[in-house]
Amino acid sequence: MNKTVIGVLASGRGSNLQAIVDAIEAGRLNAKIGAVISDNPNANVLTRMADTDIPTICIDRRQFSSRQEFEAAVAEELNIHHVELVVLAGFMRILTAYFIDRFGGRIMNIHPALLPSFPGENAQQQALDYGAKVSGCTVHFVDEGMDSGPIILQEAVPILEDDTADTLSERILHAEHILYPRALALYCEGRLKLEGRRVRII
């Protein structure tokens, strides 16, 4: 079976990207990373890929006068690298309809909470502040809303009595590193079928 070409958009640390790279190398994910694009010139994710042959590209948002121009530049790079599936991995920008229309149904994100609870930033702190006993992570398709697209996979993680945002984030991140490659593998195997809001695994 052909490898699906993935384009990863990331703004920071890049641990989910690393988990995806590891899954590919271990033969758990039949994909190829066509490009890693960061909007942040100082992102650790760019140096993390330095020893690989994966193309890394920095597209600095500050060099564009509008969101649409920035997104057009990102879309162009993705197309140059023949990207079939766009994977958001800690990408700290909301994509507009302009971009989503171009890659409709082919953009995934991972969020560190059990959606639809605690969307947006600081999801782990939101869960703690709310007093939730369980949180987790969600892989979903991206639509125009904030963390509102159809859910692909979720994994629950307990919230412990003495948790801080840091300890909870670490526990959730561990689950993310397993869940994201699994969701990508399902996509690459053609096993995800969108029916309205529901993503069926076939």
Ligand code: GRF
């Ligand atoms: C993860 O917690 C992910 O859920 C969120 O951003 C963080 C990215 O971490 N969307 P990393 O850059 O993959 O290490």
